[in-house]
Amino acid sequence: MCGIAGQVSLRSDRAIDVAALQAMTRALAHRGPDGDGEYVSPGGVxxxxxxxxxxxxxxTGGQPIYNEDRSVAVVLNGEIYNFExxxxxxxxxxxxxxxxxxxEAIAHLYEEDGxxxxxxxxxMFAFILWDERRGRLLAARDRVGKKPLYYAEHGGRLSLASEITALYRLRDLPRTLDPEAIDLYLTHSYIPSPLTILAGVRKLPPAHTLIVEGGAVRLERYWTPPTATVATTETEAAERLTRALEEAVRLRLIADVPLGCFLSGGxxxxxxxxxxxxxxxxxxxxxxxxxxxxPYSELPYARRVAELFKTEHEEFVVKPDAAGVLPDLAEHFGEPFGDSSALPVWYLSQLARSRVTVAxxxxxxxxxxxxxxxxxxxARLAGIARR
Known part of the structure; x- marks a missing residue:
């Protein structure tokens, strides 16, 4: 993963706060240890x-990346599978x-299709693009929201970042808690999009763009999940599913770095x-x-799958220290998150990172x-309700 941040002025008499932009970018260093980059428009907007x-x-893939005359600049977190x-x-x-x-495909595609x-x-992507000619900022998030993007209006500016913790670096960001978000967290153990724990910060919803032009901010939905059903047999459905899964995996194997897979045995x-x-x-x-x-270990199941497919398998046995890891988890999530799976994923990600870059x-x-x-x-409750 990478970390992206951006800021745009919403008032003609105010430039962006470059120091604040740099502070947000530094706060995302753990997401991108291999390099950093910065762009500020000629007018400081x-x-x-x-x-x-x-x-x-x-x-040559350092970011921001530009079109031919550098009038379009873009930063991306994620991967565009069909870029070739x-x-x-x-x-x-x-x-x-x-x-x-x-x-770079995004910069040129924007020139072509706006x-x-x-x-x-x-x-899977979140990106922020600046069009100098039109004075337009475009931000977007992928269809199902695999990659995050947070934003907030403050002091005549709008700031965006991959993590809410980066926005916490803004000195003029209001720190008012959102009661509705707290209620949703206590109900679902997480805070659904577009809300966050702060009333003044929002998540860009999946399949949405955020556009800033002339000081106005608007959100637009660009995709809706299909609802049409197709008559088919069980055999045909299984074949279609297999083809779809195989294509999805094939696209995700495109990388110039070592990759692997987290295997639970499920x-x-x-x-x-x-x-x-x-x-x-x-x-x-x-x-x-x-x-x-x-009772909590799934290693025997994972081991059987690894043997079946002759993988280069590595197992890690840890003694979880929830209290010791909790400060790090809280810092990276940046808002309440109640899924206990965060603990094993944290350990597994740390250990696998020493072997591969992508999993x-x-x-x-x-x-x-x-x-x-x-x-x-x-489903049962819905059936009862219909009676």
């Missing part, structure tokens, strides 16, 4: 900051690329490992975490395929 974790184009296809189309249209980075550029992006991560093994010409690197209490996992499978018990409970 807008600025972008970036902390880089190098994954694609290790040599986009690049080929844009080059045929006359655009000249200076890097091999997926980020605000609609985001509709053509396939990937259905979701095991499927990802199976597909990675099918698509890779060398053994997949897998990582599992176990605890010193046997796939099976997150999201239960949400997509109703794997949690409460989905069945909700």
């Amino acid at each position: 807008a600025g972008l900051g970036h902390r880089r974790l190098s994954i694609i184009d290790l040599v 296809t986009l690049r080929a189309r844009l080059e045929r249209a006359g655009h000249r690329f200076a890097t091999r980075s997926d980020t 605000l609609d550029c985001v509709r053509h992006l396939r990937g 259905v979701d991560s095991s499927i990802v490992v199976a597909l990675m093994s099918r698509l890779s010409d060398k053994p997949v690197r897998t990582f599992s975490i176990g605890f010193d209490r046997e 796939l996992n099976g997150d999201g499978g239960d949400e997509l395929f109703a794997g949690y018990p409460w989905y069945a409970t909700a």
Whole structure:
């Protein structure tokens, strides 16, 4: 992951606070240990900051990245999976690329398609783009919100960042708690988008753009999940699902750095490992975490999957110290988050990072395929309500 930050003036008599932009960018250093970059518009109306974790184009992919005449600047957190296809189309249209980075495709695509550029992006992303000619800032978040982006209006400016903790560096940011957000946290164990723990800070919702022009801020939705159903057989559905999963894994294997997979031994991560093994010409690197209490350890299941697919498997056994890790977790989340899975993921990420730069996992499978018990409970309650 990378860290991005941005600031734009909402008043003609006020420039951005460059020191504040730099402070926000520094606060994101843990997201991007491989480099940093900064852009400030000629008139001081807008600025972008970036902390880089190098994954694609290790040599020339530093950000911000620009179009040919540097009138468009962009910073990206995430990855654009279809950037090679986009690049080929844009080059045929006359655009000249200076890097091999997926980020550069956004700058040229914006030149070509304007605000609609985001509709053509396939990937996990949050980006901030400044158009000097139009005096326009465009920020966007991917369709399902894999990559975060927070924003706040303060003192005649609007600031954006990958983490709410970066916005805490703003000296004039109001610190008023949001009672509705607290209520939602106590109900769901997290604070749903667009709210945050602070009344003056918001999350950009998934599948939305944020546009600033002439001092006005507006949000627009650019994608809605399809609701149409298709008549099919169980066999056909299974074949379509397999093709979709295989393509999804293939796209995520595009990287110029070592990658692996978190393996719990459950259905979701095991499927990802199976597909990675099918698509890779060398053994997949897998990582599992176990605890010193046997009832809580999934290592035996992970070990069986690793043996089946002949992965380069590494296991870590830890004695969890929730009290010791809690300050770090609280600092990085920046607002209340009540999912206990944060603890093992924290340990596993720390340990795997010494081996690989990118790790796939099976997150999201239960949400997509109703794997949690409460989905069945909700269906039963909905049926009762209809009677």
